[in-house]
Amino acid sequence: FFIKSKKTLLFIKMIFPKMKTAVVAAPIIDNKYHRHSIWNNRLSEMNFYDAIIIHSYATVIKGEKEFGQMLTEITEGDSKYEAFEIYKNRALEYLDYRYPKEVKTYTRLFNKPIWVTEWNLQISWTTGNTMLQSLFVTSYFLELVCNDSLQNITLTTYHNMGGRDYSGSIFRINNDFLETQSTYYPLRMIGNIFNVEGIQIKKVEISKDIFQYLIYSNNQLNYSCFINWGNINKVVNIENNRRIKLESFFSNNLFDKANEYGRLLSENIIIQPNSPIKINANSITLISYLDE
DSSP states (O other): OOHHHHHHHHHHHHOOOTTOOOOEEEOOOOOTTTTHHHHHHHHOOOSSSSSSEEEEEEEESSEEETEEEEEEEEOOOOHHHHHHHHHHHHHHHHIIHHHHHHHHHHHHOOOOEEEEEEEEEOOOOTTTTTTHHHHHHHHHHHHHHHHHGGGGEEEEESSEEEEEOOOSEEEETTTTEEEEOOOHHHHHHHHGGSSSSTEEEEEEEESSSSSEEEETTTTTEEEEEEOOOOSOOOOEEEOOOSSSSEEEEEEESOBBBBTTTSSSSSEEEETTTTTOOEEEESSEEEEEOOOO
């Protein structure tokens, strides 16, 4: 297989010399005799490709899964609220610890750029189209830029733009009606961030459930994005001598699902200089700094 792959890629390079190519890495397994470990070790000894490909699905629900999709789910907690608090803590652990650790392992083994050609919260009817998924997807994008352990990731593809599944797509066909899912508006909000040239993001922990991402370009603060995973509103004071535009996407509960138009609760207001800012519970809040 490796010989044929190398010949194929060399042929492609002859015709398209600037085209980047990547090969699929296997999931990280502790057992060094497992076929995944054997594949990765063998592949890491070769140098005919430009990057490796991995998939990333954060599992927050216990049960049987296959290819990132839950086949069965084990109920946890005495209520929806308790269950989603458990899912939230697992999502935060994934973003803060498990995923950076996994990416660092791939980086040490291959020393190549990483393409994440599929990623999402696990495909589940329970967490799909919820505020929890919106928070996870937004945080994932921001962490890619500000987390040093994830800097080898040079390409990511959210799975996916559209399809028939309930929780994996931004848009979903349901009886010939195009439904919009809960991730659409948050992704549209933070899309402005990634249009900033020379983007730099600094993360600040406000509390265990609230994080502020400061978005700079050429040492100038362009945006602030607050992610509130908690169920309590928070008033913050920021030093600011400019008016700001505040956009917020939020819900009363993490388990609230967006309607067929992708909407939960939202807010869009202009705030005067040096005024306190309310960060809604269960929210994504984007602050745009306006001209003086």
